[in-house]
Amino acid sequence: MRKLKLQMQVSLDSFVAGVNGEMDWMVWDWDDELKDYVWNLTRPVESILLGRKMAKGFIDAWTSQINDPESGVFARKMVETPKLVFSRSLEKIDWKNTSLVTGDLTEEITNLKTADEGDIIVYGGAGFVGSLIKNRLIDEYHLFVNPVAIGKGLTIFGDLEEKLNLKLVASKAFSCGIVDLCYVPDLK
Numbered sequence: 752m753r754k755l756k757l758q759m760q761v762s763l764d765s766f767v768a769g770v771n772g773e774m775d776w777m778v779w780d781w782d783d784e785l786k787d788y789v790w791n792l793t794r795p796v797e798s799i800l801l802g803r804k805m806a807k808g809f810i811d812a813w814t815s816q817i818n819d820p821e822s823g824v825f826a827r828k829m830v831e832t833p834k835l836v837f838s839r840s841l842e843k844i845d846w847k848n849t850s851l852v853t854g855d856l857t858e859e860i861t862n863l864k865t866a867d868e869g870d871i872i873v874y875g876g877a878g879f880v881g882s883l884i885k886n887r888l889i890d891e892y893h894l895f896v897n898p899v900a901i902g903k904g905l906t907i908f909g910d911l912e913e914k915l916n917l918k919l920v921a922s923k924a925f926s927c928g929i930v931d932l933c934y935v936p937d938l939k
Contacts, residue, residue, distance in 0.1 A: 753864045754890040755800075756872045757880060758792060759907065760929075761894050766904030767877050772804075776899045778927050785925040786825075792893060793828060797869035800860075802879025803838035809874060810834065810846045835863070837879060860888045877905035885910040891935055892917065898928035 760777050761767050768774055781789075801809055813829035816822045834849040837856065844851045852859050860883070863871060873880060873889070883889055884907055908915070917934035924930045 753866060753868060754870045755860065755864060755883070755888055756792070756796070756870055756891040756893060757883070757889045758789070758872055758893045759875060759880060759895065761896055761907075762899050762901045762904070763896060764900040764902065765906060765908065766901050767875065767880075767907055768905040769901055770903050770905070772876075772905065776897065776901050778897050778899075778929055780927050781929075782926050785927060785929060788923065788925070788931065790825060793825070793872065795869045796832060796872045798863065798871040799829070799832050799834045800871060800873040800879075800883075801834060801836050802876045803836060803841055805874060805876035805879065806834075806836045806844075806846070806849070810849065814847075856882055857886050857888065860886075864890075877907055880907045881910045884908060884915065885912065887915075887936065889936070891933065894932045894934070896930045896932060 759767055760774075762776060769776070810830075813826045816826040817830055819826065831848060834846070835852050836844055836849060837852045837859070839853060841851055841853075873883060916937035916939070918937040919932065920935050921933040922930060923933075
């Protein structure tokens with residue numbers, strides 16, 4: 752069965768964006784060690800999930816970097832990997848390697864996980880990821896904690912109706928101050 756991984760940057764106070772979606776607080780001066788770490792996390796991924804709000808910025812940003820000497824290899828991975836955009840309001844999508852999904856979230860994700868392919872990764876946005884978490888669909892959480900507190904903002908855990916137990920399986924600190932905390936659901 753395929754794993755659904757979440758990779759998301761969060762502030763120390765657990766926000767994934769500012770109140771108006773600001774992401775200017777994120778640390779981007781990644782060293783080679785962090786870039787390699789993310790590449791190794793992403794390499795086995797064969798599908799990318801995005802919410803409607805995140806899709807445009809994500810797809811356009813990686814498409815614009817495809818010829819960049821420094822980020823081109825990773826950008827090609829992001830552009831060429833099949834992407835599924837979940838939306839109830841969009842009627843069509845014109846991006847390369849991108850499909851629109853409008854069905855029931857839990858049913859669609861469950862079907863994706865049973866396919867005989869590589870892992871799936873979700874990058875956001877906050878509301879979409881919050882729905883995945885609420886419905887217990889994430890198999891592996893990679894929370895990239897940034898060394899900043901922003902006070903207010905968007906969270907991915909705000910829709911939980913009951914406690915979510917997680918088990919820390921790995922942690923890794925990087926010289927830029929980011930710490931990856933890798934959790935899996937604790938099913939006991």
